[in-house]
Amino acid sequence: MADGARRAFIGSFTAAGGPGIVTAAVAPDGGLTALSAVDGLPDPSYLALAADGRTLYAVSETDEGAVAALRVAGDRLEPAGGPVPVAASGPTHLGLFDGHLLTANYGSGSVTAVPVRPDGTLARSASGVFEHSGSGPHPQRQQGPHTHQVQPDPSGRWAVAVDLGTDSVLVCTLTDGTPVLHREIALRPGSGPRHLAFHPDGRHAYVLNELSPTLLVCRWDADGGVLQPLTEVPVLPGAPAGDAYPSGIAVSPDGRRLWTATRGEDVLSVLALDAPSGGGRTQPRLLATVPCGGRWPRDLTEANGVLYVANERSGDVTWFATDPDTGLPQRGGSLPVTAASCLVLR
Template sequence: MADGGRRRKAFIGSFTAAGGPGLLTAAVHPHTGALTLLGRVQGLADPSYLVLSPDGDMLYAVSETADGAVAAYHVRGDKLEPAGAPVPVDGSGPTHLSLHAGHVLTANYGSGSVTAVPLSVDGTLEAAPSGVLQHSGAGPHERRQRGPHAHQVQPDPNGRWIVSVDLGTDSVRVCELEDGEPVLRREIALRPGSGPRHLAFGPEGPDGTYAYVVNELTPTVTVCRWDPATGTLKPLTETPILPGAPAGDAYPSGIVVSPDGRFVWIATRGEDVLSTFAVEGDQLRLVGTVPCGGHWPRALAESGGFLYVANERSGDVAWFAIDPTTGLPRYEGSVAVPAASCIVFDD
């Protein structure tokens, strides 16, 4: 049980266009981490990525479609109730979202932009975006980098800056929100052709704060130093995610840093493995890889000492116990979720 005897819950997103059930709620076993499905909410196309409000009373989901929208839901016990109509984000293919300064931010992969949608006092969405920041640029990959493709947007740990990761332009943008408008402050270039997908911040330590960027087009992870005073990201090292050359497709996806900052976990689609890295200052050391428990792991999450993987093409969410010494995950079980794409927790 969570604090006060409240049952811990998980919320799972899926691709309805690929046969997914929409949004699901699940109970989380307090000792084994096992998931038990409770119910689902239909009506929103492709709710592929989710975020909970800090108090756990609201859930927000993108609709990863060509028209692009974001939707809000009240969390009522074990159920989700729509909180108004979905709001267009004035961008296509929103693939990630986060909360910042009274707004929902979406990263719109198709249009290569970041959108801010204001929140009302009760946590519901206002009727229209307050601002859209259009990315520009391209990369050397002929098919995947013809233009910008914003893949993730999130606030920095101190809550001042907005960081957006763009696979199409091989860069990370640092912005601020001014009167509801995302305003670009600086753009940090990563290696051409790397295809950055997601960034995860580590906890602040004696050497400062590190950020880890997982690169989709070349299976590597870039270690960066983050300066919260100036909003500056400095790339330091780049490390292969796999122990050898991939046998076929290898597209890294989710990245998670352990709460104590000792380990970094990365999922790779195609190879269908989870890589565990030990954090050693500004270096990452590959500890090992294990099977992801399914096929095409799209997203990772850590909760309660367990690691969870949304395996999109095998249609399941798997959970793993974590070895406290090595950080290596150990498969414990899974639950069937067709076209699973994301999982978040209310802890």
């Protein structure tokens, strides 16, 4: 791989026929061309890239639950050690925090920490697991905790996890390699929070709800590790005609626009972040919805003015150029990837 060459890494569900993890070249206009695939890890549905871009981490979203590290070697990925069990089921998201790889385990409703060695490889076992408890009013989806996302906050002081099953956000630290709860923030019962995205100002966050097509605006206090819910706004222009399950969320680097993806409706929503009385562009206002370019958009990524949508059921990754003024996406093309689940860029 030439110095400075851009690459995308695409996760998929191998149980649904996915190719594993696809490496793709990224053209100057954002277009994708597949280069290679590696399929040694079952259901690598979510990926995270090390800060130096040399190591890619993947969950194995299975009942047994595992994570793995892979080296970025030219236009291919090479395993960097075997899968590491996470002592939990269904890890669906992961993030790097304080020298560890954290996983959000949807099946178990827990958060696992796996130490990352100086060379980027993983320790052979998890160093600790935070077991969450609770439930929500939805009779099928909220019988217990279902942690769906975990990531560091912009300050790097806190790990923030979103639990769909308990309608809450968990703010954690690490103590001796074990995630420890600092604070749990209760959200609207039955909202089913899925993913959270921080505003570039580091003082606001947006929680996308899966069980209701809405976005929750929150104030974030990094000093105290406190998330304060403020207001909830719709991400669709009216009541959905059928199933509508929001999935992915992205905020523009300048903090002026926010995008969401909704499965069932199969649309992308464009929201303007208008300035409230307190200053700063934080209050979302729905501008438009556009087709996502496929079916069942599971994840959404923004980079360099381009949106990438992993459409799971139509089996493709579609890219859109975003208007720098309005944020409206214009379809550029798509890359076939069976059971596509996520995309990260280098």
